[in-house]
Amino acid sequence: MFSRKTTARAVAIFGGAALAALTLVGCSSSGGSGSSSITLMAGGNDPAATSFANALAKGFMKENPSIKVKVNTRPAGTDGDNLIKTRLSTGTMDDVFLYNSGSLFQALHPDTQLQPLTDEPWVKKITDDFKKTVSTDKATYGAPTGTSFDGGVMYNKKVYEKLGLTVPKTWDEFISNSEKIKAAGITPVIQSYGDTWTSQLFVLADFANISAADPNWADDYTNNKAKYSNPPALAGFTHTQEIFDKGLMNKDYASLTNVNALKMLATGAGAQYPMITAVISNVLQSNPDQVNDIGYFAMPTESGDPSATVWEPGGAYVPKSTTGDKLTSAKKLVAFINSPAGCDIQNKAATAAGPFAISTCTVPDDAPGLVKDELAYQDAKKTGLALEFLSPIKGPNLEKILIQVGSGISTGKAGAALYDNDVKAQAQQLGLKGW
Numbered sequence: 138m139f140s141r142k143t144t145a146r147a148v149a150i151f152g153g154a155a156l157a158a159l160t161l162v163g164c165s166s167s168g169g170s171g172s173s174s175i176t177l178m179a180g181g182n183d184p185a186a187t188s189f190a191n192a193l194a195k196g197f198m199k200e201n202p203s204i205k206v207k208v209n210t211r212p213a214g215t216d217g218d219n220l221i222k223t224r225l226s227t228g229t230m231d232d233v234f235l236y237n238s239g240s241l242f243q244a245l246h247p248d249t250q251l252q253p254l255t256d257e258p259w260v261k262k263i264t265d266d267f268k269k270t271v272s273t274d275k276a277t278y279g280a281p282t283g284t285s286f287d288g289g290v291m292y293n294k295k296v297y298e299k300l301g302l303t304v305p306k307t308w309d310e311f312i313s314n315s316e317k318i319k320a321a322g323i324t325p326v327i328q329s330y331g332d333t334w335t336s337q338l339f340v341l342a343d344f345a346n347i348s349a350a351d352p353n354w355a356d357d358y359t360n361n362k363a364k365y366s367n368p369p370a371l372a373g374f375t376h377t378q379e380i381f382d383k384g385l386m387n388k389d390y391a392s393l394t395n396v397n398a399l400k401m402l403a404t405g406a407g408a409q410y411p412m413i414t415a416v417i418s419n420v421l422q423s424n425p426d427q428v429n430d431i432g433y434f435a436m437p438t439e440s441g442d443p444s445a446t447v448w449e450p451g452g453a454y455v456p457k458s459t460t461g462d463k464l465t466s467a468k469k470l471v472a473f474i475n476s477p478a479g480c481d482i483q484n485k486a487a488t489a490a491g492p493f494a495i496s497t498c499t500v501p502d503d504a505p506g507l508v509k510d511e512l513a514y515q516d517a518k519k520t521g522l523a524l525e526f527l528s529p530i531k532g533p534n535l536e537k538i539l540i541q542v543g544s545g546i547s548t549g550k551a552g553a554a555l556y557d558n559d560v561k562a563q564a565q566q567l568g569l570k571g572w
Contacts, residue, residue, distance in 0.1 A: 174205045175459075175466045178234035180282070180451060181217065182210040185487070190235065192486045197473045204466050218244075225250045230456035232467045235282050238270035238452045239526040242279065245454075251278045252455040257468065259475045259495065267494035270449045270526045279452025280471050281494040283487060286415040287511045288342030288446045288523065289435045294506075296323060296408040297432075304434045307441040308376065315385045315409065324407035326380050328390040328543060329398035336539040338411035339380075340365075340373030343436045345444035345521030347372075355527035361564065361571035366553040372439070374549035374556075377542045391544065396423065403427040411436070413448065417505045418488035429506035435514060445514035448523050450494055529567055532559035 179190035187210055194206040209231055211217045218241065224230040225245060236242065245251065253276035254260065260268070260277055271279030290311075297303075297314075300321055305311040315325035329335045347354050350369040357363035358370075365371060380386055387393060387407060396419055401407035403424035420428045435443040453474050455467045473479050480498035489504040491511045500508055514520050525531060535556055542552035564572040 173203060174207070175232040175463055175470065176207045176209055177470065178221075178231035179208055179210045180235040181213045183213065186210075186235075189483075189486045192482050193470075193474055193479065196478055196482045197470050200473060200478060201466075201469060204469070206470065221245065225456055225458075228456075228458040230458055232459045232463050233453055233455055233470050235453055236451055238267070238279060238281075238449050240529045240531070242271055242452065242454075243273075243529065247278045247454075248273050248275050250457050252457055252459060252464065252467075254278055254280065254455065254468070254471065257472065259472055259497070262475070262496045264494045264496075266447065266520070266522055266526075267449045269522070271452045271454075279454050280475050281450045282453050282474060283450040283483065284489045284491045284493050284500070285447050285449050286413055286490040287433060287435070287514070287520075288338060288413045288448065289411070289433055289443075290342075290409050290437075291402060291412045291414065291417075291507065292409045292432050292434065293402055293405050293407070293430055294432045295430050296405050304432075305437045306443055308372075308437045308439055310441075311409075311437040312379070312383070312385075315380075316383075318408045319385060323405065324387045324401065325385040325409060326387075327393070327398045327401055327407035327410040328380070328386045329393040329395050329410075330390055330540050330543065331392045331394040331397075333536045333540060335395050335398070335412070336377075336536050336543055338413070339377045339436070340535070340539060341523060342411060342413070342446045343373040343376075343438075344524045345446040346436060346438045348521040348527075349442070349444050350440075355524060358524075359528045359530060359564075359569060361569070364553075364557045366550065366557050371549065371553050373436075374539070374542055374553040376549070377539055377552075378545075378549035381543050381545050386543075395419070400424060402431060405430075414507055414511060415448070415490040417490055417507060421488055421505070431505070431507055433507040433510040435519070442519075444519045444521050445511060446523050447491070447520045449526060530560050530564050530569070532556055532563060534559045 177190055177194055180186040190208045194208050198204065198206055211220050221236060222245065255277045259280060263281060267281050268277060271277060300317055302314050302317065305314055318325040347369050354363050395416060398410055399416060399420050400423055402410045403420050404427065414433055420431060435445040437443055453471045455471065459467050475495055475497060484501045489500045489508055491508060492500065492515050538552045538555050541547045542549050561572060
């Protein structure tokens with residue numbers, strides 16, 4: 138539900154960064170010496186995505202001097218999505234391309250338009266959750282390109298330490314912490330509706346908790362049998378309302394931007410920020426000395442047993458139009474992306490915002506501190522995929538609806554009902570049964 142435009146996959150490489158294992162998987166399972174020239178489409182046309190793809194290409198060519206890789210770019214957002222679909226359907230796609238996983242990947246009709254990579258050695262190294270986001274019933278089509286990231290609450294550890302607070306597990310504990318923070322003259326909960334997409338976090342980052350309470354919820358939602366206006370999904374909407382009703386937000390919530398909200402959090406002017414951890418790279422730029430003052434915890438629940446909602450990284454894919462020696466070379470490039478050398482390139486080119494989705498890559502020791510907090514949820518097996526990886530339904534007006542709820546214009550219950558209605562047109566457009 139985060140568009141690649143508004144988040145730049147939140148940090149420009151959201152939709153991808155890349156990895157797999159050269160010594161473990163060095164060459165693809167295909168034979169042949171490889172073509173002397175292939176193309177790689179970057180994950181966008183912004184500087185970070187372009188430099189990331191160029192770094193991968195340069196590293197690959199160093200390891201494979203007989204193969205040349207030319208990097209091409211594409212527009213961001215819907216224009217980029219449409220370009221990829223057009224070029225796939227016309228057989229003119231780049232030999233390897235970096236793109237989203239999950240529902241946007243499924244929209245590419247992978248079984249007819251992508252080369253299956255199921256038998257590549259690195260597939261055994263990817264996590265089960267990531268594999269779900271780049272596979273169909275027939276095959277696996279993508280290798281991970283970057284780290285995953287979590288949604289929940291980013292918080293200022295120094296403020297918590299100063300006030301003697303502990304990480305909340307229940308919603309009541311979160312509210313209690315917030316009231317103590319407010320009494321200390323610090324903004325308890327930062328909201329930044331100046332960037333409208335940020336209004337969605339109390340809802341989207343709660344989805345792992347919804348799945349934990351009802352494992353069939355995503356399927357039922359896709360089949361028009363589950364609604365946000367009913368528990369357990371209603372909680373994100375009512376929590377958004379409660380933060381406003383109790384005066385726990387910053388006064389400039391309507392105009393504050395994500396970048397300035399992160400500065401508030403880093404300096405301790407605000408203590409808690411419902412957010413995706415991918416934005417930690419912005420803190421490295423604006424407040425590098427405070428980046429490790431920021432921690433992460435999963436969205437608290439009524440039950441007190443929260444799970445972290447995970448957004449999987451994007452993928453590296455090979456189109457069906459890539460064949461012969463070019464296919465051999467393309468598979469080598471995908472394998473390199475998931476190699477120790479590829480991992481090193483990724484860690485230098487992008488900020489780790491969470492755990493990797495393949496075992497051949499590890500988070501560097503100098504990664505932001507909140508990544509360790511995320512890893513704790515992964516190690517405890519208290520994670521769940523974000524809804525966008527489990528259902529194709531994404532209503533276009535969620536952020537606007539939640540701004541209304543979070544500004545006191547409508548109630549959480551009314552907002553949830555509005556969103557349930559908002560998704561109907563898209564579900565019908567997709568031809569889903571039951572709508």
